[in-house]
Amino acid sequence: MNLKKYLVLFAVMCFGSIGDALLKRGMNDFGPVDLHHPFRVVTALGNPWILIGIACLIAFFSSYMTALSWADLSYVLPATALGYVLVTILGTTFLHENVSPARWIGVLLISCGVGWVTRGPALTAPQPREARIPSPEEQHEIA
Amino acid sequence: MKSLELWCAIFAIVLASSGGDVLLSSAMKRVGDLHELYAERGLLVVMGRVVREKRFLLALCCFSVGFFSLLTALSWGDASLVAPASASLTFIASAVMAKIFLKEDVDHRRWIAALLVCVGVVLLR
Numbered sequence: 001m002n003l004k005k006y007l008v009l010f011a012v013m014c015f016g017s018i019g020d021a022l023l024k025r026g027m028n029d030f031g032p033v034d035l036h037h038p039f040r041v042v043t044a045l046g047n048p049w050i051l052i053g054i055a056c057l058i059a060f061f062s063s064y065m066t067a068l069s070w071a072d073l074s075y076v077l078p079a080t081a082l083g084y085v086l087v088t089i090l091g092t093t094f095l096h097e098n099v100s101p102a103r104w105i106g107v108l109l110i111s112c113g114v115g116w117v118t119r120g121p122a123l124t125a126p127q128p129r130e131a132r133i134p135s136p137e138e139q140h141e142i143a
Numbered sequence: 144m145k146s147l148e149l150w151c152a153i154f155a156i157v158l159a160s161s162g163g164d165v166l167l168s169s170a171m172k173r174v175g176d177l178h179e180l181y182a183e184r185g186l187l188v189v190m191g192r193v194v195r196e197k198r199f200l201l202a203l204c205c206f207s208v209g210f211f212s213l214l215t216a217l218s219w220g221d222a223s224l225v226a227p228a229s230a231s232l233t234f235i236a237s238a239v240m241a242k243i244f245l246k247e248d249v250d251h252r253r254w255i256a257a258l259l260v261c262v263g264v265v266l267l268r
Contacts, residue, residue, distance in 0.1 A: 004178065006174065021215070023217065024226075027214060027218050031218065032218045033214065033215045035262070041218075058190075060164050064167075065193070068167055068168045069169040069171040069172070069176050069177040069178075072245075073164055073237055074239065074247050076168075077233075077237055077238070077260075078234065081234070084227075084263070084267055086151055088267065092241060097215070104264030107263065107267070108263070109260070109263030109266065110264065111263075112163060114256070116255060117252060117253055120250070120252045122164045124246070124247045124248040133244065
């Protein structure tokens with residue numbers, strides 16, 4: 001793992017969290033989806049918050065694809081979970097939200113999980129091919 | 144009833160997201176390291192290789208289902224329930240699917256990390 005790869009994981013983390021928050025903002029404007037007209041949800045794509053959210057999610061998707069090209073899925077998912085921590089810290093710092101002790105414990109657990117998984121290998125080592133032992137007949141032919 | 148519908152939508156998000164993750168991971172491993180490919184052959188070749196992968200296109204279909212399920216779930220329930228519930232369940236479902244379908248070496252380190260993140264995300268709501 002080099003700095004460039006850590007930056008890709010950081011981009012996955014940031015764009016994913018911001019994109020989700022923007023989608024929620026847009027869906028608040030749109031209102032509840034009616035089960036009798038499920039395809040009406042497509043018209044939500046006209047909402048500017050949804051559009052900016054989608055732009056963030058495209059950036060998230062590009063960096064996520066890049067990360068998956070050189071790391072395992074079971075490594076990338078926990079390693080990028082620090083986005084939840086980022087949102088909580090941004091919430092307390094800039095939005096002056098009240099964060100309960102349970103949330104801080106959640107932040108601590110996620111940080112431990114991320115720290116724990118990023119210390120391990122990013123990619124499963126390819127299995128070495130087993131050396132094939134020739135059968136007795138083949139050994140006889142070789143001899 | 145509304146609660147049942149909400150959990151069905153969350154289940155659809157988890158299933159579609161985990162399935163999409165596994166298909167995308169498989170497609171990207173077949174394409175190879177995008178950094179190296181981009182440095183050697185340029186952006187157009189990278190895009191061409193990625194788009195030609197059938198698993199990538201299937202992953203996009205799964206993510207589309209997951210995306211509209213997420214929009215629906217967010218319109219029915221609070222983001223403080225939908226986001227952590229779907230995210231934490233997706234961590235576990237993806238780890239299980241990666242082990243089964245991608246034959247990844249999900250060792251004790253990754254299981255513990257997935258569980259810590261899962262519990263942490265639930266506490267964040």
